[in-house]
Amino acid sequence: MKIAVEDVLTRAEAGTFQKRLLGIFGLVWAADAMQVLAVGFTAASIAATFGLTVPQALQTGTLFFLGMMIGAFAFGRLADRYGRRRVLIVTVACDAVFGLLSVFAPSFAILLVLRFLTGIAVGGTLPVDYAMMAEFLPPKNRGRWLVFLEGFWAVGTVIVALTAWAAASAGVTDAWRYIFAVTAFPALIGIWLRLWVPESPLYLLRKGRTEEVKTTLNHILRTNGKPELEESVSIAPPPAVKGEGLFSPLLRRRTLLVLGTWFLVSLSYYGVFTWLPARLAGEGFGFVRGYGFLVIVALAQIPGYALAAYGVEAWGRRPTLVGFLLASALGCFLFVVSTTGTMIGGSILLMSFALLGTWGALYAFTPELYPTASRGTGMGAAGAMARLGGLLAPSVLTFAIAHSFEATIALFSVLLTVGAVLAFLIDAETRDGALA
DSSP states (O other), rough: EEOHHHHHHHHSSOOHHHHHHHHHHHHHHHHHHHHHHHHHHHEEEEEHHOOOOOHHHHHHEEEEEHHHHHHHHHHHHHHHHHOHHHHHHHHHHHHHHHHHHHHTTSSSSHHHHHHHHHHHHHHHHHHHHHHHHTTTTHHHHHHHHHHHHHHHHHHHHHHHHHHHHHHHHHTTTHHHHHHHHHHHHHHHHHHHHHTTTOOOHHHHHHHHHHHHHHHHHHHHHHHHOOOOOOOOOEEOOOOOOSSSSSSSSTEEEEEEEEHHHHHHHHHHHHHHHHHHHHHHHHOTTTTHHHHHHHHHHHTTHHHHHHHHHHHHTTTTTTHHHHHHHHHHHHHHHHHHOSSHHHHHHHHHHHHHHHHHHHHHHHOOOGGSSSHHHHHHHHHHHHHHHHHHHHTTTTTTTHHHHHOHHHHHHHHHHHHHHHHHHHHHSSSOOEEEEEOO
């Protein structure tokens, strides 16, 4: 008797094994969020330490996102070729090492190099995390649990905002060193936790390692309190998949639409959250100023994830993604037309809520659009496009924001609307579908 991997995962259900996996992946996901968002929270302090302007200090962000773009594409391909587990252990270790070394950078030039290397590691971690998590989940739970994983981004956001607030309140010198120390700590814990994670059964199956597949599946069943597979049961070979390449005739249109959506969402998200912390911590907008309000903005992300987790299962991946993109565009538009501090504060909270719900839906949807043989590559390509948007946010957008902050936010509203159109045109709805 033969049984498919997806059928065994359905039998195992989402239980103790997946909860442990979520905790391990979520810890490093929160650490990666802290590394990414530290760009905006450390710029002013780095500028003061090394006698730079804030735009010059944001070069740390430019190099960090350049590293992330390289890491996402390179490690995504390596994960499809050499395995998810190996790549994750290497990238998390590099994240911790280079992130911690950033704390002790004696010069701005060395700091730039270390942030670039940290970016490569973080960029490699993000797409492989999602490809691997998706491959351990039964179809009926996959979307919701992937949004739960993305929800750890909000945890990291709150921690880095609280750290920056505490450092600013204490008036410490070189506050950026303390912030980088806090961002590196979870990755240090994550290195040895990742050693407990087995290789993806779908990856093993594609490589013909069927006995290892059965061993891994029995481990999942046993951990979840389910009966193990009988000796007579064997694992069915992977289904034949046509067009595994990202730009094969079957996947080309889908890939272009997905990558376009990732780029527009990333450019808008990082455009807002790279510049907004410095703006609010400085001049602000009436009562909407200081790190205290930034903590509230970070907390607004949590209900965004919660609604996305509900929506991807109840309404579907694509409708949820389109809805959050339009809500994000609305938040940016309301910011531009706001005339009072209350309206500005409300629009910023809506942006935070909707943009993070957008990320949750996007991360749940994307890994399901590709077969196992190219899932890591697909997530890596999407991650690379996201990092390209992040790379442009602290550099190219400097000129637009210097001309008019409000006009730049209006541009984000337009870009997010275009992103909603691209997402609507994606030729698939993957809710409850099996991974190929």
